[in-house]
Amino acid sequence: MDFPELTKDITLEKMQRFMGPVKNSIHADPELAKSWGVGGAVVQGGHLVAFLNEYLLAAFGRGYSRGGEISATFVQVVRPGDSVTARHAITAETPVEGGTRVELDVWLENQRGEKVTIARASALRARGTA
Amino acid sequence: MLQDWDAIPIGGETGRIEFEITDALIDEYVAAIELDPRLIEAEVDADGRRVAPLDLVPKHAMRTLFIDYVFDKLGPSMRAKQAYEFVNPAKVGMRVSAVGRISDKYERRGKRYVAFETTYFDQDGTPLLHDRRAVIVLGDNFKLKG
Numbered sequence: 450m451d452f453p454e455l456t457k458d459i460t461l462e463k464m465q466r467f468m469g470p471v472k473n474s475i476h477a478d479p480e481l482a483k484s485w486g487v488g489g490a491v492v493q494g495g496h497l498v499a500f501l502n503e504y505l506l507a508a509f510g511r512g513y514s515r516g517g518e519i520s521a522t523f524v525q526v527v528r529p530g531d532s533v534t535a536r537h538a539i540t541a542e543t544p545v546e547g548g549t550r551v552e553l554d555v556w557l558e559n560q561r562g563e564k565v566t567i568a569r570a571s572a573l574r575a576r577g578t579a
Numbered sequence: 580m581l582q583d584w585d586a587i588p589i590g591g592e593t594g595r596i597e598f599e600i601t602d603a604l605i606d607e608y609v610a611a612i613e614l615d616p617r618l619i620e621a622e623v624d625a626d627g628r629r630v631a632p633l634d635l636v637p638k639h640a641m642r643t644l645f646i647d648y649v650f651d652k653l654g655p656s657m658r659a660k661q662a663y664e665f666v667n668p669a670k671v672g673m674r675v676s677a678v679g680r681i682s683d684k685y686e687r688r689g690k691r692y693v694a695f696e697t698t699y700f701d702q703d704g705t706p707l708l709h710d711r712r713a714v715i716v717l718g719d720n721f722k723l724k725g
Contacts, residue, residue, distance in 0.1 A: 457613070466611045471642065475657070485655040485717060494658035494712075495641065499612050499634040502663075506618055506633060513665065514633055520662035520711075 450551075450574055453507045455535040457500055459492055459527055467496050492527040497566045501555050504535040505570055512548070512573035519555070521568035533557040533565060540569075548575040581720055582652045584684070587693060593648035593679040596640045600631050600673045608635045631669040636699050637710045644679030645695050645712065654718035659692060664709040667701075674702040682711065691721045 461479070468477040475482035476493040483489055498521050505513045527533060534557065541552040551574050557566040609616060614632055649656050669675060676699070683694040694713040698706050 453615075463611075463613070467638075469611075475655075487657065487717070491657070494661050495634065495638055496612070498661045498663070499614075499632075499638070502633045503612070503614055503618065507615065514630070514668055515665065518662070518664045520660070522660050523658060526657075 450508050452535075452537060453504065455500065455504045455507075456532055457534075458532045459529055461490055461529040464490060464492055464496065464529065467493065487526065490529060492531075494521070494523045494566075497521070497523065497527060497533065497557055498568070500533060500557060501535060501566065501568055501570070504537070504555065505572060508537075509551070509572035509574065512575055513570075517570065517572040519568050519570040521566055523566050525559070525563060525565040527557075527559065527565050531565075532560045542574075545573070548573050548577075550574075581654050581718065584691060584721055587652075587681060587684050589681055589683060591681045593681060593695060594644040595676070595678045596643040597674060597676040598639065600635070600669050600671050600675060602629060602671055604635060604639060605629055605631055605671065608632055608638065626670075628670040628672060631671070633663070633665060633708075636669050636675055636707060637663070640675070640677055640697075640699070644677060644697055648679070649693075649714060653693060653714070653716050654720070656693075656714040656716045656718075658712060659715045660694075660711075660713040662709075662711040666706045666708055669699070669701070669707050675699050675707065676702075677710075683713075686723065689723055691716050691723065 465477045479490040537553050537555045539553045543550045552571045555568045555570050556564045559565050677697045679697045682696040692713045696711045698709050
């Protein structure tokens with residue numbers, strides 16, 4: 450169970466690419482976001498959870514993609530120019546059929562070390578793996 | 580037309596979708612998120628079909644299932660929570676279907692939230708993943724009084 454180093458640099462271009470051909474979105478249109486009172490374009494929550502899923506998939510593989518769970522809360526907005534890094538802390542390990550059910554806190558923190566997305570997750574660590 | 584808070588129907592349908600998982604969809608998603616391609620290459624099932632990235636299905640479906648409804652009926656909003664339960668992988672060639680619904684609406688710390696949920700199924704009715712999300716509504720029409 451090796452967790453990767455995962456840091457993503459955020460740009461408006463990447464946000465727009467993630468959104469696809471969508472015009473009316475505060476994740477792709479800074480002016481619309483300002484008119485909604487959120488001060489400019491913000492990264493879509495699904496984009497941030499995707500980073501955490503990449504982090505967990507790299508660590509657990511099929512133990513996450515088949516039976517894994519994540520519940521995330523977006524506590525601070527992420528904007529173009531920010532970078533986010535994934536971190537984790539294991540909170541429980543429970544023996545189950547086929548291995549160990551691992552529960553953990555995972556989060557993204559920005560370049561200032563502030564948590565921007567916090568989540569609880571669980572995955573299966575198969576028997577015989579580290 | 581925007582809805583009143585009291586008129587938001589818990590259990591109401593917000594959208595439905597059916598689409599096929601294709602190699603092109605996977606390639607587009609992997610590039611958009613800058614996903615480590617080794618994770619995808621590792622996820623080829625025994626039948627040789629590519630497995631879609633975990634978020635591809637909800638990402639592809641969310642506008643039809645939820646966002647159009649949110650934009651039309653709730654107005655300005657931001658996602659506050661997102662939860663997934665991954666049951667079975669989506670693979671190239673699968674036809675995925677889902678119906679989005681409002682699962683809850685609630686007030687917390689002076690703000691109003693609307694929650695949505697769906698389960699995505701393959702063409703045989705096998706569940707792929709459960710998707711629960713909540714948005715905080717920002718429009719003046721949803722501001723709490725007092």
